Amino acid sequence: MNRKELKRYKVIGHLIQGYITGGEAAELLSLSTRQVYRLKKRVLEEGETGVIHKNRGRKPAHALSKEKRQHILELHRSDKYKNCNDHHFAELLEKYEGITISPSTVRRIRQEANIKPKRKRRPSNIYRPRERRSQAGMLIQIDGSTHHWLEERHERFSLIAAIDDATGEIVGATFRQQEYTEGYFIIMKQLITQKGIPMEIYSDQHTIFRSPNEKQTIEQELAGEPIPLSQFGQALDELGVSHIKATTPQAKGRVERLFETLQDRWVIELRLRNVRTIDEANQVLPELVNEHNKRFAVKPKAAEKAFVPLNDKQSLDLIYVTETSVC
Incomplete structure (x- = not known):
C-alpha cells in the first residue's frame, strides 16, 4: 500500500472499531460519507486490499499503444511538424x-523523450493588460510584422493586420513585401467592407501614420493652422475615424501578442500548405484568419456593435488611393 492507502486503511479501521463516526472519517479522508461507507464495506469483505484501487497494475483502456506513441514522437521530430508547441x-x-489526443498527452510524450518545449512558459505580466473595449468596432489596433513567414522558402516579408480590441478578432490582414501605406489601405478596405467604419484606430508612430511636418511651431499653433496629416491620416480624417498613435509597444499590446501567436502558428500552417510565394500566402490567408478567429476570438461585453456603415456619398476607392507602384 502507498501512503494514501495506508491512511485510508487506518481511518476505516478506527471507524469499524467505533472510535470515530462516519462523518469524522469522511472529514479526515476528504471524502463523502457515502464513499467512506463503501470503503468500510470493502475492508470488511476484503481486508486491507479493499482500500487498494482496482486498476492498480492494469493498463488503462484508453492508453496509447507503444507503437502509436512512437509514431507520434516521430511526427513531432519530423520536418513537417518542427517547432510546434504542444497545443498546436x-x-x-x-x-x-x-490522431486525437490532448495537449497534456503530447506534453507527456515529449517530456518522456527528453525533448525541450518550444519555449518556456511565459512569465507573469509585468504590465497589467488594459481592459478590452466593450463593443466591437470601438477600437481597432493595426500593425505590421516582418518575419520569415515562409522560412527558407522565401526572404522575409511583412504581415499587416488589424485586430478588434473588444473581441480579439482579426478584421483585416495582408502579406506584403514591405510595410508600406498600401498594405494598411488594403486592410482598412477589408475592415470597412466587411464590418463597417470603426470609431478609433490605434497605431504606432511609424511615418506611415504621421506627417514629418506634424510638429507645429508656436506661431502655427497660434495662427490656428491645421496639423499636417499623412496620406493614411487624411483618409481616416475623411472617414471620421479618430487616430491614436501609441508611444510604447505595450500600449498596443493586443496586436503585439497577436503577432507572437501568428509567428508561432502560421509559419507551420504555411509550411504544411507548401506555400512558397507572397501571392500564394495571400490566397490561403482568409482560411488562416477564419481558423484563428474561430479558436481565439471572444464575445464582447456588449452585443451592440460600434461600427458605422459607409456613407453612400463616400467611396473607398477614392479615399484609399492604392499605391500601385509598391508590391
Whole structure:
C-alpha cells in the first residue's frame, strides 16, 4: 500500500472499531460519507486490499499503444511538424493525421523523450493588460510584422493586420513585401467592407501614420493652422475615424501578442500548405484568419456593435488611393 492507502486503511479501521463516526472519517479522508461507507464495506469483505484501487497494475483502456506513441514522437521530430508547441501539435495531429489526443498527452510524450518545449512558459505580466473595449468596432489596433513567414522558402516579408480590441478578432490582414501605406489601405478596405467604419484606430508612430511636418511651431499653433496629416491620416480624417498613435509597444499590446501567436502558428500552417510565394500566402490567408478567429476570438461585453456603415456619398476607392507602384 502507498501512503494514501495506508491512511485510508487506518481511518476505516478506527471507524469499524467505533472510535470515530462516519462523518469524522469522511472529514479526515476528504471524502463523502457515502464513499467512506463503501470503503468500510470493502475492508470488511476484503481486508486491507479493499482500500487498494482496482486498476492498480492494469493498463488503462484508453492508453496509447507503444507503437502509436512512437509514431507520434516521430511526427513531432519530423520536418513537417518542427517547432510546434504542444497545443498546436495536438490540433495538427487531429487535422492532418486523424490522431486525437490532448495537449497534456503530447506534453507527456515529449517530456518522456527528453525533448525541450518550444519555449518556456511565459512569465507573469509585468504590465497589467488594459481592459478590452466593450463593443466591437470601438477600437481597432493595426500593425505590421516582418518575419520569415515562409522560412527558407522565401526572404522575409511583412504581415499587416488589424485586430478588434473588444473581441480579439482579426478584421483585416495582408502579406506584403514591405510595410508600406498600401498594405494598411488594403486592410482598412477589408475592415470597412466587411464590418463597417470603426470609431478609433490605434497605431504606432511609424511615418506611415504621421506627417514629418506634424510638429507645429508656436506661431502655427497660434495662427490656428491645421496639423499636417499623412496620406493614411487624411483618409481616416475623411472617414471620421479618430487616430491614436501609441508611444510604447505595450500600449498596443493586443496586436503585439497577436503577432507572437501568428509567428508561432502560421509559419507551420504555411509550411504544411507548401506555400512558397507572397501571392500564394495571400490566397490561403482568409482560411488562416477564419481558423484563428474561430479558436481565439471572444464575445464582447456588449452585443451592440460600434461600427458605422459607409456613407453612400463616400467611396473607398477614392479615399484609399492604392499605391500601385509598391508590391
